[in-house]
Amino acid sequence: MNNQSGPDFIFEVEDEKAKPQDTFRLTDTKTISRILRSLGAIIIVASASTFLFQHWTPGSDLQRFLLLLGFTAILSLGGLFCGLRLQESKGARTLLGLTLAVTPINFSIMGALLFSQFSWDGSFAQLPGYATWVASSPGMALLMALGGIAVLAPLGHFSFMTLGHNRAKLLSVTFLISNLTLLLPTRQPNAIAAVFMLLIAALTFNEISAFRKETSLRTFEGILSRTALWIPAAILIGRGCYFYTPNQLFVSAILIAVAALFFVILPQFTGRASWQRASQIFGAIVASVAWLNLAELLDRSWRIGSDWELLLAIMPISGILYLLSRFSLCSGRNYRRAAAIVAILGGSANLLFHSGLQAALFCLLISISVLVYGYLCEQKIIFFSGALGTLFGLGYQVKAALHHFSLAGWSSLMVIGVAIIISASFLERNGGRLRARVQHVRTRLNQWER
Incomplete structure (x- = not known):
């Protein structure tokens, strides 16, 4: 018996593995039970889905x-019955999984x-009759919602x-929070x-910070x-699109969801590094496109000046890529x-398109930060990019x-001449130390990653 409280089938670990030499035989009761479970699950999900488009029952x-x-x-x-009465955990887990679905x-x-x-939209949205559900009164709508939460949670x-x-x-x-939306x-x-x-x-944060690290959640269940x-x-999104x-x-919201799907979810289903890398690269591209689409909307809505349009579109993409590097399954370099x-x-x-002191200062600030x-x-690569x-x-x-500096005046020429002589004296006095310092920097750079 398991020392933890609760029915044994809850804590049971499925350790039955198919042998390589086993063949698919309809006379095998295990094969038949597997087929029946799959067929039953498909029928249940299909019938429940059609419930959204009602009027098929009086x-x-x-x-x-x-x-x-x-x-x-x-x-x-039914899951409890299979687990407690029949002592069969697979059927119990199948039925409880269908409960979640x-x-x-x-x-x-x-x-x-x-x-x-209680529509917040001012008027009742015009929907097809097969997709319209109407409560008889506000009190009945609240009662159904509260009662449903009390049962389903x-x-x-x-x-x-x-x-x-x-x-758990x-x-x-x-x-529960996902369903409450x-x-x-x-x-x-x-x-x-x-x-x-x-x-x-929120789902992506939980997936990355908690669920992905839990070994027990890497099984099929x-x-x-x-x-x-x-x-x-x-x-939520399918209803809105349809x-x-x-x-x-x-x-933009749909693109963000697609990016999360390819960067966070799909790489979990394969152990091949090349597929994980390709999926996450595609997710990063989609995330960048999502931001460009959103930036265009913000620019049009907030009437952002032309001096800021390019920075609004490009700089957050840099931040997105850096953020994704922290959660990449492969190297984030x-x-x-x-x-x-x-x-x-x-x-x-x-700076090229909007030349001016402000643009130059922003370019310097960004470049020095990268440097x-x-x-x-x-x-x-990062260091020399910042240097350039x-x-x-x-x-x-x-x-x-x-x-704005006139070279024609004698004073200007005098200043330049003095600066050149002082520079020559500095090189003459500190030439050895400068050469040693340059050699040290070259040796240090050779030890860095690309």
Whole structure:
């Protein structure tokens, strides 16, 4: 018996492995049971999904919702029956996993009932009849929502106790918060996009900081638990795309979700470094495109001056690449190099297109920051990128100074002559130390990473 409290099947670890010589035989009871479990799961998910597009059974909307809620509870009870009565953990885990899959559908209907009575959009959105759920009164809508949460929250926690018990509490809280976003009584694209981006940020943070490091969540059941957290976000954005006209902010939110999918989620499903690297590179590109799309929207909405447009578009991409370097499964050096190059190119391009003291100072500030960072992390590409940017910014300053400095006057020539003589004296006096210092710097640079 397991020393932990709770039914044994919750803490049971599936250690049965298929032997390489085993063949697929329909006469094998294990094969048949596996097929039946898969078939049953497909039928249950399909039937529950069609519940979103209702009117396929008689009765009011509230009766249909209660039917689905009861069906969800039966799934959990069926899992308990398989685990406690039949002593069969695979069927129990399958049914409890299906409970997690069906739960967001319940919350979607609860959100539709609340929306019918408490819409924030000013008027009831015109939806097809098959996608419209209407509560009979505000009190009944609240009752259905509160009752649904009271039933579904414990069922979800028990399911996570079975599928990912080491992180059951965090999984349960995250899953509940994700589903609660479906209850917001608004369908405005900007509001949904903002909620969606916050939800994606929270899910990504938990995935990187907690779930990815948990070895027990790398199994099939653990992956299923982690995937279930993203179902409400998929419904949230899918509902907006299907029934409403996406705007530019909504498109940016979708691109951010795609970037998170390719950078955080998909690399977990393969152990090949080349595939992980390709997936994360694509995710980084999509994240950059998402910001460019969002920057164009901000520029148009806030009427940002032309002097700042290029910096607004380019500099955050450098920050995004640096941030992604901290969470890359492979080495993050290339992301940091790309971030440095993008920052230097952005500052230099801004100086070329908008020449002036302010642009030159920004170019110098960015370049010196990259130069110092390259020195601290001892990476040649970053260091020399910062050095080139610094020289470019200083060169512009010298050019501007010469443009306003008259070489025709005798005083100007005298100052230049004195400066040359002093420089020659300095080289004559400190030539040996300067050569030793240069040699030391060259030796130090040779030890740095590229």
